[in-house]
Amino acid sequence: MNQTELLKKFGDDDNMISLLPSDSDFQGKKLYNYQGCWYQYKTLRAVLHFKRNFKPLDTDIIVASYPKSGTTWLKALTVALLERSKDGPLSHPLTSDNPYGLVQSAIGLVPFFELNLYLKSSTPDLTKLSSSPRLFSTHMPLHTLRDPLKDSPCKIVYVCRNVKDVLVSRWYFYSRIENKEAGRSILESMFESYCRGVNYYGPFWDNVLSYRRGSLEDPKHVLFMTYEDLKARPREQIMRLAEFLGCPITQEEIHSGAVKEILELCSLHNLSNLDVNKTGKAWDNLDHNVYFRKGEVDDWKNHFTSEMEEKIDMIINEKFQGSGLKI
Numbered sequence: 001m002n003q004t005e006l007l008k009k010f011g012d013d014d015n016m017i018s019l020l021p022s023d024s025d026f027q028g029k030k031l032y033n034y035q036g037c038w039y040q041y042k043t044l045r046a047v048l049h050f051k052r053n054f055k056p057l058d059t060d061i062i063v064a065s066y067p068k069s070g071t072t073w074l075k076a077l078t079v080a081l082l083e084r085s086k087d088g089p090l091s092h093p094l095t096s097d098n099p100y101g102l103v104q105s106a107i108g109l110v111p112f113f114e115l116n117l118y119l120k121s122s123t124p125d126l127t128k129l130s131s132s133p134r135l136f137s138t139h140m141p142l143h144t145l146r147d148p149l150k151d152s153p154c155k156i157v158y159v160c161r162n163v164k165d166v167l168v169s170r171w172y173f174y175s176r177i178e179n180k181e182a183g184r185s186i187l188e189s190m191f192e193s194y195c196r197g198v199n200y201y202g203p204f205w206d207n208v209l210s211y212r213r214g215s216l217e218d219p220k221h222v223l224f225m226t227y228e229d230l231k232a233r234p235r236e237q238i239m240r241l242a243e244f245l246g247c248p249i250t251q252e253e254i255h256s257g258a259v260k261e262i263l264e265l266c267s268l269h270n271l272s273n274l275d276v277n278k279t280g281k282a283w284d285n286l287d288h289n290v291y292f293r294k295g296e297v298d299d300w301k302n303h304f305t306s307e308m309e310e311k312i313d314m315i316i317n318e319k320f321q322g323s324g325l326k327i
């Protein structure tokens with residue numbers, strides 16, 4: 001019996017989840033494998049709620065990523081691009097709300113499906129969303145996200161990042177929220193669980209490849225971006241994003257410096273220095289500021305041994321073979 005049939009048969013999510021393959025992550029936390037992805041119990045329940053109850057609108061926009069790949073940045077850029085025609089960058093909602101925001105509205109500007117909306121309720125009231133078009137975010141792989149979307153023309157933007165920087169970012173994030181020193185032993189055990197693919201939302205490569213394939217098969221509805229390209233060629237990349245979102249940047253805007261303004265507004269330096277991000281709390285009750293750190297490419301070089309580099313490169317090279325993706 002496959003997992004969808006199991007769900008139908010048991011109806012009750014708790015029973016179904018208890019029958020799924022399970023394993024433990026680097027902290028010994030139990031994870032369940034659903035449609036090839038490892039989730040914590042609460043997250044998976046929310047994923048199931050989402051799959052059963054979400055009703056897309058044609059205009060919806062979904063920001064997707066593997067955790068620590070640039071979610072916050074992409075959310076900010078998406079909001080900035082969509083809002084620019086309404087207010088102009090300077091009176092922008094990002095100056096008073098975090099892209100995770102709970103400041104202006106209870107749900108925030110770009111709420112996560114499974115970590116916020118469907119975690120709190122199996123049928124959240126989406127009429128309370130403040131943005132138009134509605135903006136959502138997720139870390140689910142594309143095949144799971146697509147289930148309730150069916151033939152909806154809504155748009156999905158994905159940001160991918162080098163797994164080694166993802167890991168280092170996750171290591172610092174975890175240490176910070178757990179109030180621990182970012183010690184080597186934490187990094188090493190996280191590293192092992194990433195290599196096994198048994199980690200929250202893992203395996204990394206399956207998450208990335210689901211969106212990569214989706215973007216090649218359906219480029220009108222799925223855009224695949226990378227953190228590294230955003231860093232190296234930000235102007236080109238935000239023009240690409242604007243085009244995809246259906247709000248292309250005009251020649252006039254280019255000449256008036258709007259692109260530069262949006263990039264500055266969404267820069268790590270600017271966002272992390274806004275009062276709302278220095279003091280505010282996010283959907284998960286974490287301080288907004290935990291989502292901002294160095295924001296650099298190749299920070300892993302300061303932390304990985306050559307053995308770690310070799311091992312993870314070998315795994316990723318093998319998994320990405322034939323996908324056109326490079327490390």
Ligand code: PAP
Pocket residue numbers: 065066067068069070071072073076165168169170172266267268269271291292293294295296299
């Ligand atoms: P999430 O997936 O848990 O939502 P996400 O925003 O993807 O988190 O990851 C945070 C990373 O993005 C941090 O990377 P670092 O640890 O390597 O520094 C953070 O610094 C970086 N980041 C956040 N905002 C920006 C931004 N505006 N520009 C560039 N990088 C950013």
